[in-house]
Amino acid sequence: MIGQARHRVVVIGAGFGGRYAARALRKAPADVTVINGTNHHVFEPLIYQVATGILSPGEVATPVRELFRGQRNTEVLLGWVTDVDAENRTVTATAPGGLPYRVPYDTLIVAAGTAQSYFGNDRFAEHTISLKSIDDAVELRSRILTAFEMAELATDPAEQARWLTFVIVGAGPTGVELAGQIAEIARRTLPGEYRRIDPAQARIVLIDAADRILPAFSAGSSAAAARRLRRLGIEIRTGAPVTDVDAGGVELPGERIEAMTRVWSAGVAAAPLAARIAEATGAPTDRSGRILVEPDLTVPGHPEIFVVGDLMSLGGLPGVAQVSIQGGGHAGRTIRRRLAGKPAGKPFHYLDKGNIATVSRFSAVADLRGVRLSGLAGWLLWLGVHWAYLPRGRNRASSLIRWAVTFLGRSRPERAVTARQAGFPAAPETAPGPAAEVAAHA
Amino acid sequence: MIGQARHRVVVIGAGFGGRYAARALRKAPADVTVINGTNHHVFEPLIYQVATGILSPGEVATPVRELFRGQRNTEVLLGWVTDVDAENRTVTATAPGGLPYRVPYDTLIVAAGTAQSYFGNDRFAEHTISLKSIDDAVELRSRILTAFEMAELATDPAEQARWLTFVIVGAGPTGVELAGQIAEIARRTLPGEYRRIDPAQARIVLIDAADRILPAFSAGSSAAAARRLRRLGIEIRTGAPVTDVDAGGVELPGERIEAMTRVWSAGVAAAPLAARIAEATGAPTDRSGRILVEPDLTVPGHPEIFVVGDLMSLGGLPGVAQVSIQGGGHAGRTIRRRLAGKPAGKPFHYLDKGNIATVSRFSAVADLRGVRLSGLAGWLLWLGVHWAYLPRGRNRASSLIRWAVTFLGRSRPERAVTARQAGFPAAPETAPGPAAEVAAHA
Structure with a gap:
């Protein structure tokens, strides 16, 4: 079991941003909790191959627990984070079945990704x-x-x-x-x-x-x-x-x-969580609802809250995997430097590959x-x-x-x-009434 | 398109019984229609490996169309068969979305498998x-x-x-x-x-x-x-x-x-379709609701209807893959012999492997x-x-x-x-009310 006195970092989301943030903390003197809405990290660039029958879900999805099995300072919890209380430094999540639970943090990394944007339609x-x-x-x-x-x-x-x-x-x-x-x-x-x-x-x-x-x-x-x-x-x-x-x-x-x-x-839009965080911290958001962060990826006035990946808005950086990966790593390393008493707050520099x-x-x-x-x-x-x-x-x-x-x-x-996927009810048990004379040898 | 004058065989189900029945008809002078409730044939003996994360669904499921791609006298239709009209020799099926359709037959092979039996509970x-x-x-x-x-x-x-x-x-x-x-x-x-x-x-x-x-x-x-x-x-x-x-x-x-x-x-019980067929043909059923067939696997009084696999009751044969495979093949070969004017009606002999x-x-x-x-x-x-x-x-x-x-x-x-599988609603958008103080570093 993890002790109580250590610095507690909560990472919301195990996409590219959350994964690389938690990984950068593997040797930090901190207890890390990764909360994710599913049990897996998705390799998004290949998800279209699942949609077209080439790869199986398991081939683009790695269990989050497997990723952090050997990282002993890190635990994984299954849940959808629904709210952040910036004053009391607590995250609220929901487990399957609707059970809500709270997790306290000293530092928070928000890497909750995006929802699809329909431009309000x-x-x-x-x-x-x-x-x-x-x-x-x-x-x-x-x-x-x-x-x-x-x-x-x-x-x-x-x-x-x-x-x-x-x-x-x-x-x-x-x-x-x-x-x-x-x-x-x-x-x-x-x-x-x-x-x-x-x-x-x-x-x-x-x-x-x-x-x-x-x-x-x-x-x-x-x-x-x-x-x-x-x-x-x-x-x-x-x-x-x-x-x-x-x-x-x-x-x-x-x-x-x-x-x-x-x-x-x-087009993508920020996940609904972004609005809750903006409300809780007074952070400004851009037109897509993403949170405008400081150059070091923290929320203005809240150096203890980082936002990385698709939820973050910074200098027009695009919502691509590399921005999430590098941003997550930056947030994790910044926390590590702070805990080591070194100068932190270095601005994030994106390397476009x-x-x-x-x-x-x-x-x-x-x-x-x-x-x-x-x-x-x-x-x-x-x-x-x-x-x-x-x-x-x-x-x-x-x-x-x-x-x-x-x-x-x-x-x-x-x-x-x-x-079930085709939209059938469970095998219908009786004839659905007079059949139309369609199809088949007619 | 398939002509009208030829003998029409309808096969209900593309499990082991239906698959091997249709396959035995590949050189028969008949038009074969396979109707299945999903787009795939399941290799049932390995389905427990899907349930325990070893194999992907695609590794135990072969597209029915792929099985019969080269068998030019055979077509495949997606649908759940809900009823059989033995008098007018017509099968009624439902497509995804609830669209019902009818398919006429000269000979019918019922290989619709089983539902799980809960002994009426x-x-x-x-x-x-x-x-x-x-x-x-x-x-x-x-x-x-x-x-x-x-x-x-x-x-x-x-x-x-x-x-x-x-x-x-x-x-x-x-x-x-x-x-x-x-x-x-x-x-x-x-x-x-x-x-x-x-x-x-x-x-x-x-x-x-x-x-x-x-x-x-x-x-x-x-x-x-x-x-x-x-x-x-x-x-x-x-x-x-x-x-x-x-x-x-x-x-x-x-x-x-x-x-x-x-x-x-x-325990398994006959699929609900068995009751409809018994009703339509007057066939007797056993305690599990399976149809008692003649030694040649036809329904008593209906030599044009075969029942094979888990829906068939004959001399206490068990509901295993080999009985379905061999029974399906027997039905197909019997139809081929009839169409060739040869003596048919040979009894089915099961070889227990x-x-x-x-x-x-x-x-x-x-x-x-x-x-x-x-x-x-x-x-x-x-x-x-x-x-x-x-x-x-x-x-x-x-x-x-x-x-x-x-x-x-x-x-x-x-x-x-x-x-969705874990039973989450779509990513909850708001906090689910006051959170219980459970779990997590508490």
């Missing part, structure tokens, strides 16, 4: 699916695969076309990667498996309000990615802000696209500190980087097999959609 | 979890792993003990395999990861009303398995019929076991036509048999890695429990 949230968690990824996978099943059962051609249309709003890396993989499912994996529809005819539309896809990349990389996507038969709509979304499609200025599968990967996005198998674009790669060269770099960053040897070995199956072969290793 | 169903589908397996995995998390958060020792107690009712192969794997999770995987509890202290109780575990096995194999389980610290209660189950535990004659995780693997059950890593028991193996020899046989039966090369390669990680190492590759 609830209809967008209701009628699209986003891709932030394993829950999202499994649900999106279910929707993509079930759409082809529903098209096979449909007898009305317009309904069939709606099921075979996939719209992705937001052409950042996740949107681009998803569009490419849905195209490969439709054109490479499924053909030959259906008797009434041709899966290869599926329509995939990638939409962004900006004037080009991958706006954070160089113009050259953006153009190379767009060329490759068009070769895969993906329609690109840039400069096209979505004006409405409903249960049957998406509206753009002057165009309506009928589609049963609608993905939202445009570059951007990389896969477009399809054997094709990626990368902008790396002046060097631009695309096509196979970019893809091999993607492979190497992601393989090296994947946590633990076991995931590396099985992921390599999954990638070989998918990219060299044409299968997808993880295609099981359960009854 | 709804309380048992309400307060236990069974293990028949991937949904079940993922939920059980979530409950097992979350139980340790809840124990870590609990402050009351009695509550902690309840979370750390796992009861399995039914000591057939699934119950034994599950008990062994839960013991290995508690004693090998989790130690070192918790700071407040010792996962190795978890109590695992295996209960059966019969006077020994693995009643279908030889007395020698049963005793060998019991010895091994006891060495793993598993408590065995035989001759112990469960008299009640509630939200906090299980009642046996003269004993109550407090346990938050309660698994039901005792034996029984095998793993107890823990490196230890299994097997009864094979007079030969009895146990310990490492049995386990190597288990490994070989299951590896050979696993569908498709890709699953074989990745499963081997998973088994090495789990059995040579001490990790579990699939431990991710999502917020």
Whole structure:
């Protein structure tokens, strides 16, 4: 058991920011408590591969307890943090089943990540699916695969076309990667498996309000990615802000696209916790609700509260994994220096290592500190980087097999959609009334 | 598109029975429609490994469409069959979202499997979890792993003990395999990861009303398995019929076991569809609700309806994979012979290839036509048999890695429990009221 007298650090969230913050404290004379809403750390850059049947959840999710097993000054608690009491230095969390509990801190690191932003439009949230968690990824996978099943059962051609249309709003890396993989499912994996529809005819539309896809990349990389996507038969709509979304499609200025599968990967907003923290500390927030921090990543007037990762707003830094990783490390090291009585408060400096996005198998674009790669060269770099960053040897070995199956072969290793995921009730026990005369040999 | 004049065979279910029935029809002059409630065939003998974090769902689930991709006379439809109209020779199914549809047949093969039997006791169903589908397996995995998390958060020792107690009712192969794997999770995987509890202290109780575990096995194999389980610290209660189950535990004659995780693997009952078919055809059913078939596996008075696998009752044959596989093949071959104008109606002969059950890593028991193996020899046989039966090369390669990680190492590759699976609401947005002063450094 951990003693009482030591400095207590609470880390909210075990994403990239929380993980690297807690890790930087491994030799600090402090007791560290990591509170996370699930039992796992997600390797977010590969979550789209769970959504498209390439990797299993376990291959992109490492148990938080496993990460800190050997770090004896650190404990892990399962819970969603719902509030912070900055005056009494206490965090409130909820366990599964609704049990609330409190954890006191001397120093707090907030790394609670983001929710998807719908720019205040609830209809967008209701009628699209986003891709932030394993829950999202499994649900999106279910929707993509079930759409082809529903098209096979449909007898009305317009309904069939709606099921075979996939719209992705937001052409950042996740949107681009998803569009490419849905195209490969439709054109490479499924053909030959259906008797009434041709899966290869599926329509995939990638939409962004900006004037080009991958706006954070160089113009050259953006153009190379767009060329490759068009070769895969993906329609690109840039400069096209979505004006409405409903249960049957998406509206753009002057165009309506009928589609049963609608993905939202445009823009992130701060997690709801950010508002509670702003309230508790008087901290200013930016337009997205993120907390404006001091150069050392602390909350103004609260040197004992750090905010890192997607919840932090500082000099326009983007919400990418590298900012979280480096910010988390900075917060952890700052606390360590303080505890050692050394001068702390050094400003955070972000080292931009570059951007990389896969477009399809054997094709990626990368902008790396002046060097631009695309096509196979970019893809091999993607492979190497992601393989090296994947946590633990076991995931590396099985992921390599999954990638070989998918990219060299044409299968997808993880295609099981359960009854619950497909939206079936538990196996219906009785006939649902007079059956419509649809489908099947009719 | 498939023509109209050909003989139409409908196969209900793509478990072992349906899969091998449809496969036996691949060269028959008939159009075959396989209707299944999910998009995948489940390799049931390994489903307990999904429930204990060893394999991913995709590794025990093969897409039904992939199985029949090259079988051009066969189509696959997603749907739960809810009724059979024997007079008009039509099957009614429901698609996701509730859309009903009808499919006509000339010959019908019913291979709809079983539901878990609770011997008419709804309380048992309400307060236990069974293990028949991937949904079940993922939920059980979530409950097992979350139980340790809840124990870590609990402050009351009695509550902690309840979370750390796992009861399995039914000591057939699934119950034994599950008990062994839960013991290995508690004693090998989790130690070192918790700071407040010792996962190795978890109590695992295996209960059966019969006077020994693995009643279908030889007395020698049963005793060998019991010895091994006891060495793993598993408590065995035989001759112990469960008299009640509630939200906090299980009642046996003269004993109550407090346990938050309660698994039901005792007894199967026919799927609800069996009752509809009995009603539609006047077929007799046995005590479990299974349909009593003629020696050629057809329904009395309905030579055009076959019942195979767990829904069929014939001469006391057990509900095991081999009976389904061989029965499905027999039905398919009988139809092929009829269509070729050859004498059909040959009785079904079951070839019992034996029984095998793993107890823990490196230890299994097997009864094979007079030969009895146990310990490492049995386990190597288990490994070989299951590896050979696993569908498709890709699953074989990745499963081997998973088994090495789990059995040579001490990790579990699939431990991710999502917020939805753990029973969290979507990330709670506000504090859930005054927090109880529980847990955490208090």
